[in-house]
Amino acid sequence: MNVWERFRLDGRRALITGGSRGLGRAMAQALAEAGADLVLVGRDEPSLVKAVHELNPLGRRVDSLCADLTTGEEAEHLCRQVLAQHGPIDILVNNVGGRRENLATEAMPLETWRRLIDLNLTSAYVCTRMLGEPMLQRGWGRIINIASICGQIATRNIHGRHYETAKAALVGFTRAVAADWAPRGVTVNAIAPGGFLTDANRRWFQERPEFQHEIEHLIPMGRLGEPDELGPLAVYLASPASAYMTGALLVIDGGYTLW
């Protein structure tokens, strides 16, 4: 197999949580361009329909499922639906998550903390457990957890430390499950993006326009990432090209964590 062929995903099916917009949508595009069929998950039906419509010309099978992954129970329900109607899944991208609340720790209600830890961490655990188990049975699988550089460092000028906590835990989960599943053909890796221009960040920048400049100032490359710059890394981790890599955390941040 030549080196380019090792990046091909023909005959594989990838499920991407939060695949309708933002980084998930960009990774969906890249995985489909490399040959994968897709199952996209999000809450908003029109956004999913739009993504499916835009991806269809690539000639892959693209399905979508509406689900809210805020609770572990809802994530379990989604996985049962996926296994019944859309399996087998070869590539799982646990992408759903976000900071959502800019609350100081001393003001954070327990319920908010739990909800956001569940969104960022428990959803990934549930999908890994339920969609990973059939991968183990087949002896091949790829799990890609979308963490954040906030799992390694605290972002300045914003609160909501559930986010740093959950992303650090997601990296710990990645490494531990990777060790357990390494002999069984399923790799588990994590990506730590820095700041990318998605709707989630546009909302923070609308609330506080100087925040964008503050962030850019902290990035050696002087700019936020474009979502499509994440696609090739997702293809690498999803493909036979990364066969000997597991438990890794790949940082893609324009140099943010260098200073």
Ligand SMILES: NC(=O)c1ccc[n+]([C@@H]2O[C@H](COP(=O)([O-])OP(=O)(O)OC[C@H]3O[C@@H](n4cnc5c(N)ncnc54)[C@H](OP(=O)(O)O)[C@@H]3O)[C@@H](O)[C@H]2O)c1
């Ligand atoms: N953007 C960045 O700079 C950055 C940096 C580091 C890490 N990350 C991580 O990358 C991931 C994606 O971030 P993003 O910026 O692309 O987010 P985004 O623009 O907010 O997109 C999120 C996607 O997730 C879906 N989604 C949101 N809440 C959901 C829920 N409760 N249940 C199911 N689907 C849900 C959205 O669709 P619906 O709204 O229709 O549900 C959309 O498809 C997150 O884990 C984030 O923490 C992002």
